Structures are given as C-alpha cells and as structure tokens.
Amino acid sequence: MISIQNVNKWYGSFQVLTDCSTEVKKGEVIVVCGPSGSGKSTLIKCVNGLEPFQKGTILIGDTSVGDPKTDLPKLRSKVGMVFQNFELFPHLSITDNLCLAQQRVLGRSTDEAMEKGLKLLDRVGLKAHANKYPGQLSGGQQQRVAIARALAMDPIAMLFDEPTSALDPEMVNEVLDVMVELAQEGMTMMCVTHEMGFARKVATRVIFMDQGHIVEDASKDEFFNQTRSERAQLFLSKIL
Numbered sequence: 043m044i045s046i047q048n049v050n051k052w053y054g055s056f057q058v059l060t061d062c063s064t065e066v067k068k069g070e071v072i073v074v075c076g077p078s079g080s081g082k083s084t085l086i087k088c089v090n091g092l093e094p095f096q097k098g099t100i101l102i103g104d105t106s107v108g109d110p111k112t113d114l115p116k117l118r119s120k121v122g123m124v125f126q127n128f129e130l131f132p133h134l135s136i137t138d139n140l141c142l143a144q145q146r147v148l149g150r151s152t153d154e155a156m157e158k159g160l161k162l163l164d165r166v167g168l169k170a171h172a173n174k175y176p177g178q179l180s181g182g183q184q185q186r187v188a189i190a191r192a193l194a195m196d197p198i199a200m201l202f203d204e205p206t207s208a209l210d211p212e213m214v215n216e217v218l219d220v221m222v223e224l225a226q227e228g229m230t231m232m233c234v235t236h237e238m239g240f241a242r243k244v245a246t247r248v249i250f251m252d253q254g255h256i257v258e259d260a261s262k263d264e265f266f267n268q269t270r271s272e273r274a275q276l277f278l279s280k281i282l
C-alpha cells in the first residue's frame with residue numbers, strides 16, 4: 043500500500059532524512075516514534091506529498107508521490123492526514139468542515155457530502171455538534187472531527203502526526219479510542235505517536251527514528267520485548 047524506498051531529504055544543507063525505507067501493507071498499523079527532531083513529521087509529510095524529498099521513491103499503491111506528473115491534491119484526498127493541531131477551518135461550521143473537500147476535490151453534491159459527513163460525525167460521537175464551529179468544541183472533539191473529515195474522503199490509508207499530543211490528558215483516550223476502532227476495522231495507518239498503550243493494542247509494527255534514520259523497524263512484540271538499539275531502549279525507558 044505504501045512503499046518508502048531510500049528516501050533522503052535535505053532542508054538546505056541539513057539532511058533531515060537519510061536512506062529511510064519501509065513498506066506498509068494493506069491493513070497494517072505502523073507506529074512511528076522517536077525523539078523530537080528525529081524526522082518523524084517530515085517522513086509522514088513526504089508520504090503525503092506535503093514535503094518534497096530529493097532522493098528515493100515513495101509509492102502509494104502504484105502512484106509515485108515524487109513524480110511531478112502526479113496529481114498531489116488527488117493523492118492527498120486518498121491518504122488522510124490528521125495533525126497535532128486539528129487544522130479545522132475555524133470560520134466554517136463542523137458540517138462545512140466535513141463537506142468542503144468532498145465537494146471541491148471529489149465533486150460530490152451537497153446532499154451526498156452532507157450525508158457522508160453526518161454519518162461519520164455520528165461515528166465519532168459528535169452528531170449533536172454538527173452546526174457548531176470548531177472554537178466551540180474541546181480539543182478532543184475537534185480532533186475527532188478532523189478524523190471524520192479525513193475519513194469522509196474514503197481514504198485508502200490514514201496518516202497521523204502526534205494526534206493526541208496537544209490535548210489535555212483527559213481527552214487523549216476519546217481520540218485514541220476512535221483510532222483503535224479504525225485500526226480494528228482494517229484501516230491502513232501510519233501513526234506518529236508516543237502513546238505506547240495504543241502501540242501495544244493495535245500496532246503491527248513499530249518504527250523508531252533517530253536523527254533522520256529509521257533505526258528500528260520491528261514487529262510490535264520484537265520492539266517491546268527485544269529492542270536492539272541502545273537509543274531505542276533509552277527512549278523507551280524515558281517514556282514508559
């Protein structure tokens with residue numbers, strides 16, 4: 043589903059990603075962790091074509107992300123992305139947030155987009171808030187709307203970049219619960235998160251990054267039971 047082959051990226055003369063390679067199969071849930079500044083967000087953004095990279099290949103299905111001929115907006119609609127800070131449109135109601143891209147990018151009618159949006163809003167437990175604005179919702183609720191909005195595009199995979207790290211602690215679980223459900227339904231997911239409870243519950247593999255390198259790429263059991271690199275061990279000892 044997602045193939046990352048020898049990806050290298052520089053910001054000016056600073057190499058942020060070095061020879062990153064991994065494969066994500068359909069239905070796999072990959073947790074990406076590692077210290078701040080290790081390149082996790084950059085890697086995720088490269089997968090979605092939000093950041094260019096200078097060397098290597100990323101394929102989503104048969105589509106090459108780095109190919110200048112690739113229609114990036116269309117590709118992004120197929121690979122949902124959820125950010126740390128929700129990124130809802132503050133001036134649009136929750137329903138309009140849910141419908142906008144469905145109509146603009148997928149050409150759905152208002153009715154169609156609305157039906158889909160409300161169904162997903164219900165699924166994340168927020169149907170009663172359809173006519174509110176993002177600012178009237180808690181962080182956890184906004185993040186659930188952001189997930190519903192991404193799902194409204196019928197994505198083939200979902201990318202998450204620390205979706206719970208900007209939330210107050212009591213709201214973390216309501217977002218993780220939605221992600222766990224998605225994972226259990228078979229959604230292909232790449233999740234940058236330090237929520238190791240989530241990783242233990244649903245991850246198929248855990249990737250550990252450090253200084254732009256993928257240092258570990260192991261099954262969940264291998265990762266938690268026999269992390270090989272010292273850096274990954276040190277990291278785990280700090281967050282667990």
Ligand code: ADP
Nearest residue numbers: 053056058076077078079080081082083084085
């Ligand atoms: P992580 O998500 O693991 O914390 P990032 O991918 O955000 O790491 O950043 C990796 C490194 O790249 C950091 O050293 C960061 O300062 C640098 N970086 C991130 N974005 C930019 C940018 N737009 N320009 C220059 N350097 C950047």
Ligand code: MG
Nearest residue numbers: 082083084204
């Ligand atoms: Mg980051």
